[in-house]
Amino acid sequence: MRYYMILRLVIVGFGNVGQEFARLLQSKREWLLRTKSLDVEVLAVSTKTKGSLMSKTKLDLDRILQEISARGSLTGYGSEATNLSPLEIIRRCEADLMIELTTLNIDSGQPATDHIKVAMDVGMDVVTANKGPIAYAYRELRNRARSRGVRFRFEGTVMDGAPIFSLVERTLPGCQVTGLTGILNSTSNYVLTEMSRGRSMQEAIEDARKMGIAEADPSLDIDGWDATAKITALANVLMDADKNPKNVDRKGIREIGIDDMKAAADHGKRIKLIATAGVLGEDIALRVRPELIGPDSPFWSVEGTSSALTISTDFMGELTIYENNPGLTQTAYAVFSDLLLVVESIRSGSI
Amino acid sequence: MRYYMILRLVIVGFGNVGQEFARLLQSKREWLLRTKSLDVEVLAVSTKTKGSLMSKTKLDLDRILQEISARGSLTGYGSEATNLSPLEIIRRCEADLMIELTTLNIDSGQPATDHIKVAMDVGMDVVTANKGPIAYAYRELRNRARSRGVRFRFEGTVMDGAPIFSLVERTLPGCQVTGLTGILNSTSNYVLTEMSRGRSMQEAIEDARKMGIAEADPSLDIDGWDATAKITALANVLMDADKNPKNVDRKGIREIGIDDMKAAADHGKRIKLIATAGVLGEDIALRVRPELIGPDSPFWSVEGTSSALTISTDFMGELTIYENNPGLTQTAYAVFSDLLLVVESIRSGSI
Numbered sequence: 001m002r003y004y005m006i007l008r009l010v011i012v013g014f015g016n017v018g019q020e021f022a023r024l025l026q027s028k029r030e031w032l033l034r035t036k037s038l039d040v041e042v043l044a045v046s047t048k049t050k051g052s053l054m055s056k057t058k059l060d061l062d063r064i065l066q067e068i069s070a071r072g073s074l075t076g077y078g079s080e081a082t083n084l085s086p087l088e089i090i091r092r093c094e095a096d097l098m099i100e101l102t103t104l105n106i107d108s109g110q111p112a113t114d115h116i117k118v119a120m121d122v123g124m125d126v127v128t129a130n131k132g133p134i135a136y137a138y139r140e141l142r143n144r145a146r147s148r149g150v151r152f153r154f155e156g157t158v159m160d161g162a163p164i165f166s167l168v169e170r171t172l173p174g175c176q177v178t179g180l181t182g183i184l185n186s187t188s189n190y191v192l193t194e195m196s197r198g199r200s201m202q203e204a205i206e207d208a209r210k211m212g213i214a215e216a217d218p219s220l221d222i223d224g225w226d227a228t229a230k231i232t233a234l235a236n237v238l239m240d241a242d243k244n245p246k247n248v249d250r251k252g253i254r255e256i257g258i259d260d261m262k263a264a265a266d267h268g269k270r271i272k273l274i275a276t277a278g279v280l281g282e283d284i285a286l287r288v289r290p291e292l293i294g295p296d297s298p299f300w301s302v303e304g305t306s307s308a309l310t311i312s313t314d315f316m317g318e319l320t321i322y323e324n325n326p327g328l329t330q331t332a333y334a335v336f337s338d339l340l341l342v343v344e345s346i347r348s349g350s351i
Numbered sequence: 352m353r354y355y356m357i358l359r360l361v362i363v364g365f366g367n368v369g370q371e372f373a374r375l376l377q378s379k380r381e382w383l384l385r386t387k388s389l390d391v392e393v394l395a396v397s398t399k400t401k402g403s404l405m406s407k408t409k410l411d412l413d414r415i416l417q418e419i420s421a422r423g424s425l426t427g428y429g430s431e432a433t434n435l436s437p438l439e440i441i442r443r444c445e446a447d448l449m450i451e452l453t454t455l456n457i458d459s460g461q462p463a464t465d466h467i468k469v470a471m472d473v474g475m476d477v478v479t480a481n482k483g484p485i486a487y488a489y490r491e492l493r494n495r496a497r498s499r500g501v502r503f504r505f506e507g508t509v510m511d512g513a514p515i516f517s518l519v520e521r522t523l524p525g526c527q528v529t530g531l532t533g534i535l536n537s538t539s540n541y542v543l544t545e546m547s548r549g550r551s552m553q554e555a556i557e558d559a560r561k562m563g564i565a566e567a568d569p570s571l572d573i574d575g576w577d578a579t580a581k582i583t584a585l586a587n588v589l590m591d592a593d594k595n596p597k598n599v600d601r602k603g604i605r606e607i608g609i610d611d612m613k614a615a616a617d618h619g620k621r622i623k624l625i626a627t628a629g630v631l632g633e634d635i636a637l638r639v640r641p642e643l644i645g646p647d648s649p650f651w652s653v654e655g656t657s658s659a660l661t662i663s664t665d666f667m668g669e670l671t672i673y674e675n676n677p678g679l680t681q682t683a684y685a686v687f688s689d690l691l692l693v694v695e696s697i698r699s700g701s702i
Contacts, residue, residue, distance in 0.1 A: 163522035171514035173691040320673035340524040
């Protein structure tokens with residue numbers, strides 16, 4: 001006799017991360033069955049421009065990936081195709097867990113925040129890689145998850161798959177976070193690295209776009225908005241900050257020229273876009289700005305698309321986590337690992 | 352109505368780490384009661400040269416610390432003083448959890464391994480900061496813990512309080528570790544840093560001794576034995592290696608002179624003692640040796656008593672954890688955090 005758990009998903013947003021997550025899920029299917037006694041079924045997929053699917057029984061993930069890749073659309077998948085809105089799909093499908101992977105809206109964190117609220121209201125656990133809701137509405141969503149008795153995880157929102165939220169939550173019990181500082185935006189770090197090698201900002205941005213790492217709107221990277229959303233999310237969760245991205249003292253890298261890079265190099269320094277959260281009296285102060293760093297900083301070797309975060313704590317001093325050139329696989333892994341932690345929590349009966 | 356858990360400890364080994372752990376426990380007493388509904392009582396303390404104590408009821412930890420500090424001995428504490436051996440104390444005391452903090456014996460991992468076996472056999476959970484047992488007998492101890500139904504944690508054995516074992520176990524589900532490389536011995540790293548600033552190895556070793564970070568026998572640090580034990584422990588736990596320190600291809604820093612440091616600096620490099628574990632065919636290969644590293648290595652800024660570890664994985668690529676100048680507090684915190692994770696596991700009914 002053996003028991004299996006069947007976990008049914010709705011995936012909202014099915015761009016690069018969503019598709020990579022679907023591929024990871026397929027490649028791990030046997031492993032999940034064998035070692036976790038877990039079968040994951042996708043009941044619905046909702047996209048903004050590629051059509052949506054909803055079904056009472058499991059969808060064929062391989063075929064979904066093929067349709068997207070061959071036709072760029074799900075409308076030809078079959079009778080499961082639907083014109084229902086994301087919120088309607090979340091309400092009507094009978095999934096246990098919502099995976100929220102829509103793109104960042106830096107002005108409001110919407111519509112992702114509403115997707116998450118509705119999913120929680122119908123009793124679903126939620127995993128997201130969208131930093132908007134954590135930057136704009138973390139406290140409200142955390143409280144809602146508690147009152148509804150559902151699980152809410154979001155490791156992929158910051159530093160791709162590197163475990164940051166889990167690290168503090170699960171490995172540093174009784175430790176208080178007193179400050180955070182990091183290089184959190186891959187594109188601007190890549191651009192600064194390329195500029196230090198003599199290329200122009202425009203060329204480097206083009207490269208980043210071709211590599212698929214740049215946001216559709218380059219201002220999100222270059223003007224520091226992505227780093228701003230990430231440091232806000234980190235401070236909200238790890239320092240109980242209750243801030244939003246508009247509270248961040250923000251300066252991007254748009255005005256940095258090749259001359260600035262040369263001047264820095266002449267002094268043995270590098271320019272990096274640094275995000276910081278610190279305690280300021282009773283308040284938490286958040287800042288994103290270009291800073292000069294020297295070779296003895298742990299951030300010196302954080303080049304290209306790598307990222308790093310230093311977590312200052314009361315008992316553990318300073319810990320730095322450094323992620324070397326992550327790609328889409330790492331972000332997809334973050335969603336996958338959150339899914340596994342949700343399953344673990346369901347099985348242990350804890351929230 | 353409110354329920355409290357009383358957790359009763361036996362502490363075996365009461366040197367610097369043990370005393371710092373006792374102070375941390377005292378300073379967190381109110382917090383443990385308030386937020387964890389947990390009361391921690393020490394029933395026995397066993398030391399090699401400072402006398403031992405055993406009691407049916409809780410000992411006064413403040414008085415124990417005072418006796419040690421004022422007299423360097425526990426023999427004047429009162430009727431709880433005993434001449435029983437550590438193994439007798441473990442067998443006879445009625446503690447729930449053993450904290451094993453004896454010093455490293457690099458030749459065998461003893462007597463700590465026997466302390467742990469006996470504690471497990473009488474049904475105690477075990478927390479240790481002694482790397483010997485993990486380097487010499489991990490697989491046996493892990494299996495024994497499973498068969499006895501007890502918990503076994505050892506975060507403090509490597510990189511002080513930086514969560515390494517917990518990180519992989521609790522935040523990277525489904526990820527396989529494919530390689531490890533790190534700067535793991537504080538004293539040799541401190542010595543190399545000081546030598547790069549023009550001081551002699553002997554002066555730097557003397558400093559490290561005064562700072563209380565050097566092992567009593569400098570060979571453990573300088574000849575790479577401490578790093579060897581740590582990389583073995585890491586590989587045993589994270590890569591299922593079943594090795595012992597004698598299987599490590601080991602070369603320390605003893606033969607490095609000021610001239611070598613200067614030659615490295617002339618080429619823009621630094622010399623670091625690097626420990627590595629890698630997959631070699633069906634086997635795991637372990638190595639400790641001085642290596643030249645450049646400023647673009649994440650290890651470049653690991654100076655003084657800092658340490659760092661890069662964990663290579665199948666899904667998450669490379670993650671580096673960097674601990675900035677840890678002290679005794681961090682090692683004591685590692686023991687404390689393991690204790691809290693044991694309590695969490697007891698409460699959730701899992702092992």
